[in-house]
Amino acid sequence: MSTRFLDAAVNLLGPRGLTRDADLMEPWLTDWRGRYTGRALALASPANTQEVASLVKLCSQHRVPIVPQGGNSGMSGGATPDKSGETLLLSLRRMSAFRHWNEEARQVVCEAGVVLQTLHDAAEQRGLRFPLTLGGRGSATIGGLISTNAGGTQVLRHGTMRAQVLGLEAVLPNGEVFDTLAALKKDNRGFDLKQLLIGSEGTLGIVTAATLALAPKIAARRVMFAGLETVQQARRLLLFASARMGDTLEGFEIMPRTALESVLAYEPALRDPLTLPHQWYALFEVVADEAQAPSLEERATAVLAAALREGLLADATIATNETQAEALWALRDGISSAERAHGPAVQHDIAVPVERMPDFIVEASQMLEGRFTGTQAVAFGHLGDGNVHFHLRAPKGAKAGEWEETHGKAVSATVHDLVTQWGGSISAEHGIGQMKRDELARLGDPATLTILRSVKQALDPAGIMNPGKLVPLASRAPAP
Structure with missing residues (x-):
């Protein structure tokens, strides 16, 4: 059965689109955290949606399980195959085209394999931006971000990935192509099916493209770094800054001293922004359009000064240029890697x-x-x-x-x-992936679990789409 399937898959995708070379597959068989390592029957790299659809139909006919994968930067083992060696690892990385830009509507249609940083750079060249970012932007792909409903550091103002997706294209478990790429303001034809696929971690279908919302390019930003004595103080500072800066407040992150020390040890080129150590830190950013840009620095400085007078922070600094701003964000973005190395x-x-x-x-x-x-x-x-x-x-x-x-x-x-x-x-x-699937079964609301299992069964009755991920088994797992 595997031989017949593989012969058919090679005929469909060609030698570039399907490989069993152990060296080529090896980097993609372990998750980013290094907690899960699996085996794969082969690594498929389709070049377009039609190839994905034909491949999924072939997998359905031969009952070959599929594990979709983007940048392999997930945190829950959701894109790692099991150890059976019977699963097809399906990479979307070759599908990295921008199909259409609409600067007037502030929209872009891009394929699932587009890397987040590439989208940022391309939007900037057009005077726009994609308002979602995270530490793994150099490897995370649009398909993976949609499949996990990724968040990041700008959710405070712009929402999660779910809020950025205006339309979606995906291949369903039977090989049909689901296409709602047209970005309609109103569409009342029943369930919003694209929202069902967003956050489904490849268990209901494979995202191949999306219409994404863009935002105007910011004209100015100010990044601030404050030293605090308690985490409760950080919450009060957040409310204070939000009341005075409104929608210009785009991100608000916290970290304890121990996390900062790990980053400084891991990245020797970085420096502690403040003279004295503090128990907690807040990193926050305010942005402005062209009309508000001239007053942004004055307003940001005034907020810090007022917060200091109110006893909401012990010390603070404000970046005066982009180099300093990026250095402050590097302290936050470096925490995950530094903690892993710790x-x-x-x-x-x-x-x-x-x-x-x-x-x-x-x-x-x-x-x-x-x-x-x-x-x-x-x-x-x-x-x-x-x-x-x-x-x-x-x-x-x-x-x-x-x-x-x-x-x-x-x-x-x-x-x-x-x-x-x-x-x-x-x-x-x-996401849930394989890491938290049993915990979801143990702690999840029974009605929610019933719906998850019912939807999975309805759309993927053969169970070939990313098996063992997200959707708990019918019987609850005991507590560890």
């Missing part, structure tokens, strides 16, 4: 109601560090969205890989229990 840890992408997040960070950190001796909590990220990345570092001397698979599972179960008790989500922007 040593064993378990990572959690969580959300609780925005106003409760500071108290959650404090209480959860104290409880976890007390229960799991020698660990250290590190919470950082998008305070304005009620979403932080909550890591628990392993005790000194812990063996990488071993600690995560033993004590780490108990840690994660405890974190997810706490998040659920606080009315939150165990996955804010990284």
Whole structure:
């Protein structure tokens, strides 16, 4: 069966479109965090939507499971095949064309393999911008961002990837092409099916292209970095800045001193922006169009001065040029890589109601560090969205890989229990993948789980689309 399938796939895609070369496949068989490694029957790289559709039909006929993959920068193992070696790894990276630009409507139709940074650069050349960014923008693809409903550092003002998608093209599990690329302001023909595919992690179909909303290019921006004594102070500073800067406030990120120290150790070229150390830091950015640009620096400086008088921060600096602004953002963008290099840890992408997040960070950190001796909590990220990345570092001397698979599972179960008790989500922007599938089964609302399974069964009855990811099995898994 595999031989007949592979012969047919080679005839369909050609030697460039299908490979079984172990060296060529190897980089794509392990997830970004290095936690999951699988095997694949072959690596398929179709060049266009029709090839994807024909390939999916072929997979459906031969019952060959498919794992779609973009930039392989996911955080939950959602784009990694299992160890069976019976799965086809389907890469969208060759599909990297911009099909159509509409500067007047501020829209672009691009294929799934377009890298986020490439989209940023292309939009800038046209006097526009795509208002979603994240640390992995140099490798993350549009298809992957849509499939996981990615967030990033500009959600505070612009929303998640879901808010940027005006139209969608995708190949369904039976090989049919679903096409809603036309960006209609109003369309009341039943369910908004594109929203069903956004965030589905390739379990319902393969995103091949999208119509995305663009924003005007900013004329000026100011990036500020403030030292704080408590994370509750960061929340008060956020409200203060938001009240005075309104929609010009585009991002608001927090990090503890421990995270900053990790970045400085990992990236020796970076520097601590402030003279004295502080327990917490806030990085926030304000932007302006041409009309507001002349007054932006004065307004930003005034906000910092007023916040200092109000006791909302201990010290602060403001970037006076783009080089300084990028250096400040590098401190935030470098946290994930620096934490990974620091040593064993378990990572959690969580959300609780925005106003409760500071108290959650404090209480959860104290409880976890007390229960799991020698660990250290590190919470950082998008305070304005009620979403932080909550890591628990392993005790000194812990063996990488071993600690995560033993004590780490108990840690994660405890974190997810706490998040659920606080009315939150165990996955804010990284997706469920395979890492959190069983936890979703354990903690998910029964009605929600029923809908997830029913939709999956209806659209993918053969179960070939990214099996083992996102959708929990019918029986609930016990707590670790």
